[in-house]
Amino acid sequence: MARTATRYRKLAKTGGLFAYYSLWQGPDHLLIAETAMASEDYRRFYFHEIQAIIVQKTGMQHVYSFLFGLPGVLALMVGTLGDTTPQPWLIFSFLAGLFLAINLFRGPTCVCHIRTAVQNVKIRPLVRMRRLNKVLDRVQPLIVEAQANLPSATPGLSVPAGASRLTRAPERGAGSASTMPVTDAVSTRLHRILFGALVIQALLAGIEFYVSNLVYGIFATLFVMGVMILTVVALARQTDSGINAAAKRFTWAALALVCLEVAAGYAASIWSYATHPELLENHWGLYEHLILLSPRDHVWLMGLSLTIIVAALGLGLGGLASLRQHRRRPTDAPDRGRLRQAAA
Amino acid sequence: MNITCSNCQAVLDAARFDTSAYGNCHSCNLPLRVLTFPALGRPLPVGREGASLRAPRTASCYYHTRKQATVVCTACGRFLCALCDMDINGQHICPSCLETGRKERRIKDLDDHRTLYDAIALAMAVLPMLFFFVTCITAPLTLYIVVRYWKAPPSLLPRTRVRFVLAALIAMLQIGGWGYFGYNLLI
Numbered sequence: 406m407a408r409t410a411t412r413y414r415k416l417a418k419t420g421g422l423f424a425y426y427s428l429w430q431g432p433d434h435l436l437i438a439e440t441a442m443a444s445e446d447y448r449r450f451y452f453h454e455i456q457a458i459i460v461q462k463t464g465m466q467h468v469y470s471f472l473f474g475l476p477g478v479l480a481l482m483v484g485t486l487g488d489t490t491p492q493p494w495l496i497f498s499f500l501a502g503l504f505l506a507i508n509l510f511r512g513p514t515c516v517c518h519i520r521t522a523v524q525n526v527k528i529r530p531l532v533r534m535r536r537l538n539k540v541l542d543r544v545q546p547l548i549v550e551a552q553a554n555l556p557s558a559t560p561g562l563s564v565p566a567g568a569s570r571l572t573r574a575p576e577r578g579a580g581s582a583s584t585m586p587v588t589d590a591v592s593t594r595l596h597r598i599l600f601g602a603l604v605i606q607a608l609l610a611g612i613e614f615y616v617s618n619l620v621y622g623i624f625a626t627l628f629v630m631g632v633m634i635l636t637v638v639a640l641a642r643q644t645d646s647g648i649n650a651a652a653k654r655f656t657w658a659a660l661a662l663v664c665l666e667v668a669a670g671y672a673a674s675i676w677s678y679a680t681h682p683e684l685l686e687n688h689w690g691l692y693e694h695l696i697l698l699s700p701r702d703h704v705w706l707m708g709l710s711l712t713i714i715v716a717a718l719g720l721g722l723g724g725l726a727s728l729r730q731h732r733r734r735p736t737d738a739p740d741r742g743r744l745r746q747a748a749a
Numbered sequence: 750m751n752i753t754c755s756n757c758q759a760v761l762d763a764a765r766f767d768t769s770a771y772g773n774c775h776s777c778n779l780p781l782r783v784l785t786f787p788a789l790g791r792p793l794p795v796g797r798e799g800a801s802l803r804a805p806r807t808a809s810c811y812y813h814t815r816k817q818a819t820v821v822c823t824a825c826g827r828f829l830c831a832l833c834d835m836d837i838n839g840q841h842i843c844p845s846c847l848e849t850g851r852k853e854r855r856i857k858d859l860d861d862h863r864t865l866y867d868a869i870a871l872a873m874a875v876l877p878m879l880f881f882f883v884t885c886i887t888a889p890l891t892l893y894i895v896v897r898y899w900k901a902p903p904s905l906l907p908r909t910r911v912r913f914v915l916a917a918l919i920a921m922l923q924i925g926g927w928g929y930f931g932y933n934l935l936i
Contacts, residue, residue: 444865457766458784459752520752555790667879
């Protein structure tokens with residue numbers, strides 16, 4: 406039980422600034438670290454226990470290319486052909502083009518699972534084929550070496566007789582439901598409300614381009630405050646819950662968006678004080694002034710509004726999409742087919 | 750020992766395993782590749798029962814006095830029967846040490862969570878600068894976190910203490926700034 410330092414070598418990493426997954430190679434195991442702000446959770450896969458690595462090619466690279474490419478091209482067209490101020494459109498277009506280039510450079514996407522005797526776990530840091538192949542080149546010999554004293558697995562595989570084609574496993578929930586391993590029910594209602602609210606917030610921010618009156622401004626401000634509270638509550642609730650990591654990341658990103666909005670509001674109030682010194686003694690006047698600001702008043706406000714619209718829409722839709730898997734099938738659940746077989 | 754498609758749970762054909770090319774899953778048609786290893790053919794380990802004491806002078810299990818000791822706990826040195834022997838990656842641990850070791854994070858193989866106090870300190874030093882007036886509270890707090898958790902178990906992964914140092918520097922600058930502001934106010 407002595408405390409000894411284990412040297413790890415980084416193999417892959419994916420995620421954002423505040424929450425990310427990383428894959429590390431230890432002396433006798435692989436380690437997945439899930440880092441969320443100020444905490445790290447680890448999972449180990451010992452070389453001598455790994456039974457199989459399953460790799461699936463996916464088409465997410467094309468989806469990302471579309472998501473970055475289309476808005477980029479549209480912004481470029483508006484910036485160059487439209488009669489509005491071109492700078493924010495060109496900046497937006499440049500950023501979209503940058504992300505598109507990074508996406509194309511990183512190559513095709515994939516999903517990788519590691520299977521052991523008791524579980525089948527998605528290796529989240531491995532999302533690109535290029536990185537996956539490098540990791541496999543490094544790890545495969547180590548696994549083979551760790552299992553050198555075991556006989557080859559392939560002859561023992563019990564594939565149904567005459568199964569030249571793949572056969573579908575029984576539907577989930579069918580049969581002896583009471584003996585089936587069931588993952589804990591996860592309540593995602595709050596997160597759904599939050600992501601839905603983000604989409605609505607994007608729409609409200611879009612309406613601000615055309616509507617600028619006090620009642621609407623107060624309503625929009627209250628709505629943003631509601632989203633802030635929702636975000637904080639969702640962040641508090643998601644700790645130790647079964648909500649998938651992607652949804653957790655979207656929630657953290659929502660917090661970043663909220664912080665951006667607060668910081669922008671703060672900067673706008675300072676700017677208003679500087680340009681209208683008479684507001685120093687009149688807080689309601691300042692608030693009214695801030696509410697009646699339209700994105701079309703200033704190029705920076707327009708850029709900020711566009712950023713908020715895109716970010717809120719992306720986070721809302723992305724978050725809702727990430728929660729879909731809670732309906733379909735639980736992530737990282739134990740290998741159902743195998744456990745069902747054991748139960749039988 | 751069947752391997753299922755991780756997308757649709759269809760059982761995969763063994764003929765498709767260990768090939769360099771990607772084949773399509775019959776059920777969901779996703780291109781996939783399966784690499785198998787010898788552990789796939791190994792049966793699941795079966796739980797063992799402790800053997801009864803046969804001779805009076807034989808060492809007995811610390812927890813089951815009627816069972817024969819087969820191994821010594823790596824952590825505490827107690828004799829253990831086969832039932833109490835917990836094999837943790839080659840180490841033989843008794844249930845008591847397993848529980849204690851997990852709680853106190855002495856068994857590295859069971860350590861599955863760490864709190865990154867350096868990240869907390871750095872965030873507490875940097876983020877409040879957006880609203881500078883709260884730094885008069887957060888700067889001393891940051892220094893407290895740096896001092897209190899300087900020796901706390903760090904991440905299992907390679908990581909230096911540079912965040913702690915940065916956080917302390919920023920917090921000291923903030924405290925210095927407030928001190929200067931207060932001094933000017935008094936003068």
